[in-house]
Amino acid sequence: MTKRALITGITGQDGAYLAEFLLKRGYQVHGMVRRSSSENFDRIGHLRDKVQLHQADLLDQLSLVRLVDAVRPHHLYNLAAQSFVPTSFEQPLLTGEFTGLGVTRILEAVRTVDRSIRVYQASSSEMFGSVREEPQTETTPFWPRSPYGVAKVYGHWITVNYRESYDLFACSGILFNHESPLRGKEFVTRKITDAVARIKLGVQKKLKLGNLDALRDWGFAGDYVRAMWMMLHHDRPDDYVIATGQKHSVREFAELAFAHVGLPWEPYVEVDPKFLRPAEVTTLCGDSAKARRVLGWEPEVSFPELVAMMVDADLNRVRKEMA
Numbered sequence: 001m002t003k004r005a006l007i008t009g010i011t012g013q014d015g016a017y018l019a020e021f022l023l024k025r026g027y028q029v030h031g032m033v034r035r036s037s038s039e040n041f042d043r044i045g046h047l048r049d050k051v052q053l054h055q056a057d058l059l060d061q062l063s064l065v066r067l068v069d070a071v072r073p074h075h076l077y078n079l080a081a082q083s084f085v086p087t088s089f090e091q092p093l094l095t096g097e098f099t100g101l102g103v104t105r106i107l108e109a110v111r112t113v114d115r116s117i118r119v120y121q122a123s124s125s126e127m128f129g130s131v132r133e134e135p136q137t138e139t140t141p142f143w144p145r146s147p148y149g150v151a152k153v154y155g156h157w158i159t160v161n162y163r164e165s166y167d168l169f170a171c172s173g174i175l176f177n178h179e180s181p182l183r184g185k186e187f188v189t190r191k192i193t194d195a196v197a198r199i200k201l202g203v204q205k206k207l208k209l210g211n212l213d214a215l216r217d218w219g220f221a222g223d224y225v226r227a228m229w230m231m232l233h234h235d236r237p238d239d240y241v242i243a244t245g246q247k248h249s250v251r252e253f254a255e256l257a258f259a260h261v262g263l264p265w266e267p268y269v270e271v272d273p274k275f276l277r278p279a280e281v282t283t284l285c286g287d288s289a290k291a292r293r294v295l296g297w298e299p300e301v302s303f304p305e306l307v308a309m310m311v312d313a314d315l316n317r318v319r320k321e322m323a
Ligand code: NAP
Pocket: 008, 009, 010, 011, 012, 013, 014, 015, 032, 033, 034, 040, 056, 057, 058, 059, 078, 079, 080, 081, 082, 083, 084, 098, 122, 123, 124, 125, 174, 175, 176, 177, 178, 179, 184
């Protein structure tokens, strides 16, 4: 029997990688997209004839119930969210609606339509915020530092609560930062690799960044969507930290990205206070021992490989744009 998977947030970075991953494994892939006056399918353009897209919105409960009822997925991956931390300070209520309450709406749709649907919730290392211990594990207390992080804590606990209350097969994946050539250009890694490519090719002069000392545990998105799938294939629902266990600073990322094209980083990078946050998460580093032991998950792409992959992809893209 062909397995059906439903992905909310299929137009995002992880949605695109996950759709490709599931198609390769023979799944019938359905994606939820929200209505927009102009289509935003750049990341899944190459998959358009292979995935079935449906309109619904995290803000509209009935649209979610109808969608889940129409697709009747075996697995539902809830990736949709307002995912950019600075925007959550500007639009805290909307972020709470999408990123927090949206999770309850998804779980309610599943509870209403068919409780046997397995659910993956995209939780985040941003929940650890002002970290209580290092490295962070599934039992490290949360101390979120942004409205986004607060909303994700709600999404995490409501997922755990529906698992305990209604016996849903609901997993919360606590994923640390993961990047790729499909990463949005507002996130620091892609902002850097896009700028490095443009500076190398002579169409940009400077790169303005915020906190260069911030430390993150950066992995490759392709490795992380595999972990999502592994969680839903285990015989028991549970929560897992997914991380590489290594942290690097924004400065190191920039240094490596510029070095990859043979340039020093210092003459090109300027600090602009505009990119500092009202409250910062200064350091994150995850311990994914549980996922490695129970699921057999391992990251495959190293930090230098990730930086090189992203810079090379941006060089190719900018070259094409120039031509
Ligand atoms: P992303 O690229 O920002 O994609 C977010 C997706 O959510 C997009 O498809 C977006 O649709 C959709 N969306 C937003 N609001 C919606 C709404 N009201 N109704 C329907 N769809 C909506 O994010 P990502 O990097 O792929 O991350 C996927 C998930 O993992 C997110 O929940 C994120 O918070 C979480 N996460 C990410 C990371 C990471 O490092 N990437 C780490 C931990 C957790 P549009 O295309 O229409 O905007």
